[in-house]
Amino acid sequence: xxxxxxxxEINLDEAIKxxxxxxxxxxxxxxxxxxxGDSLHTTEELARKLKLNLSTVxxxxxxxxxxxxxxxxxxxxxxxxxxxxxxKMHIGTVQSNINYILRLxxxxxxxxxxxxx
Numbered sequence: 001x002x003x004x005x006x007x008x009e010i011n012l013d014e015a016i017k018x019x020x021x022x023x024x025x026x027x028x029x030x031x032x033x034x035x036x037g038d039s040l041h042t043t044e045e046l047a048r049k050l051k052l053n054l055s056t057v058x059x060x061x062x063x064x065x066x067x068x069x070x071x072x073x074x075x076x077x078x079x080x081x082x083x084x085x086x087x088k089m090h091i092g093t094v095q096s097n098i099n100y101i102l103r104l105x106x107x108x109x110x111x112x113x114x115x116x117x
Contacts, residue, residue, distance in 0.1 A: 019101055020067045025052055026060035030069060033088050040073060040085035061086055068097050 017027050028050055033041060047057040064070040065086065073085045 016069075016098075019098060020063075020069070022063065022067075023060065025056045026063050028052070029057060029060045030064055030088075033070065033086065038087055040087050042083055042085060046086075069094060 013027060013031065016022065016030070022030070029046055029052075032046065032050055033039075043054060043057045043061055046052070046061070047054040050057070052060075061070065065072055069089050070086045071089055073087070075083045075085060077083065
């Protein structure tokens with residue numbers, strides 16, 4: 001007979017934080033962007049609005065982009081140079097990525113148990 005372990009309700013933000021190993025700052029940036037529709041944001045704007053150091057926001061945005069949670073658009077300036085703008089990734093893409101990661105995780109755990117339990 002198996003004993004069922006009672007688990008607490010899983011919060012989406014906590015799940016995303018753990019799946020992608022995100023810092024508090026990265027979660028703050030992600031929540032802000034998610035709550036602002038499809039608006040485009042610069043790292044300078046995010047740092048100002050979230051009252052975070054610019055380099056902290058830049059690291060957070062890079063991590064979120066690398067994880068596939070943000071998209072990036074480059075706007076070329078008339079006088080030369082460019083600005084990078086970020087927005088949330090389409091929900092279908094995020095959902096597919098998370099499902100894939102969790103499937104791999106479950107397979108890895110299952111194989112590990114078979115080999116070493």
